Amino acid sequence: MLRVENLVVRYGHGSKTVVAVDDVSIAVDAASIVGLVGESGSGKSTLARAVVGLAPISAGRVSWNGLEFDPTSRARRDLARRPLQYIFQDPYASLDPRMSIGTSVAEGLGGRRRGRAARVGELLELVRLDPGDATKLPRQLSGGQRQRVAIARALASDPQILIADEITSALDVSVQGAVLNLLKEIQAETGVGILFISHNLAVVRYMAQTISVMKSGKLVEHGTTDEVIERPSHPYTQELLAAVPRLV
Template identity: 60%
Template sequence: MSLHLDHVTVRYGATTVLDEVSLTVPDGEIVGLVGESGSGKSTLAKAVVGLAPVHSGSIVLDGQPLRHRGRRRPIQMVFQDPFSSLDPRMTIGESIAEAIPERLSRADRRAEIARLLELVHLDAGRADQLPRQLSGGQRQRVALARALAGRPRLVIADEVTSALDVSVQGAVLNLIREMQRELGLSMLFISHNLAVVRYVASQVAVLEGGRIVEHGATTDVLERPQHDYTRQLLAAVPGGHPIPNKEIRA
């Protein structure tokens, strides 16, 4: 399902955080959004899910205005810190079950939880565990399973690997690519890490000071940047640029 932002502006008082941002996430594709801290990336994500006030412009999903009310929401968000996004008092199964929109029998609900855990490569037995009993990478997989439980038409992933050890980042990225291929997910993937964005995204938009300064096919933007800000981001990548496009190992 395609998402389209048309000249979206977000203001807090006299401060403009997003300034007439236009961006499209095509059906079945992953679009990367990159920029430094404070560039407005998370504000854009919050505007899409209804957590930030849109001063002007429009946000539509498949040509229809987004509705944020109701139990079943067409867009789900996965946050940076998987521990804070899960209730520490609820088991993994309870957290996932809370996001399942339909009223199912206990047996059907447990079967759906098991299916979702297996989808993110976790054993169904994890359903009875608490978040503190899981590693950071496992908790992020649970957060993905919880987002998918709502059967969204689009997922927003906001810095989902930045809080993880480097040793487990690759496994989560491989999982995201696998889910996109198998489920045909549309995703807005937000990150400050250009190597990560290149690995998962077919398109990338560069956000500076609340404005998109460059947008195009990921390979074109990262190998032949046209804007000075994009060049600065690339220059800050360890090892310089261009960023190698190679398989990230789990």
């Protein structure tokens, strides 16, 4: 459904050029979780941002259901964004502190007028929040609850693909697992496809059916989760695996 082919993103000019994404191809279909893993600075967020028009594309193509589109063109941006939602790492920064969480979630509903409050309530229930909390401000919620609001807002436009970029790394370890489980449950309930990005291979293994591994802007490994974990072909994946604490 979402297909990224031979994507290149360059920042800067001349000798200062950084090739943040270097000829990367990746595909995300409905009803699946695709994991994207790699160390800090490997280009994961840049790839995701390019797909939603937030980073410049130097080469390559992005297509949706077989049709190529330019994520950075204004006309295309809305079209591309509605079925494609990006959940940011930091729920503290991504929610407007002055806006009630119900209003934040309702923003994702676009122009739809009828039944707004009811739909907001349903979305809050979907992320296991109390619909009665709709009037609360973000500061009245915990980090994990705020990230649930961000997920509810992303789901409001009935997206076909969610991009979840390090959505638990700003959270306390004690609530990370709950947010991951919630995302898995929502995936099963709604059939949304998810590009799940993390620097933590253990987390990606838990979440995803296929895994792509990035290093220094390049895709160095791709396969089903079992293949990548059982038979990593690239030394870098082996390093990442070795760094994963053993789960008893």
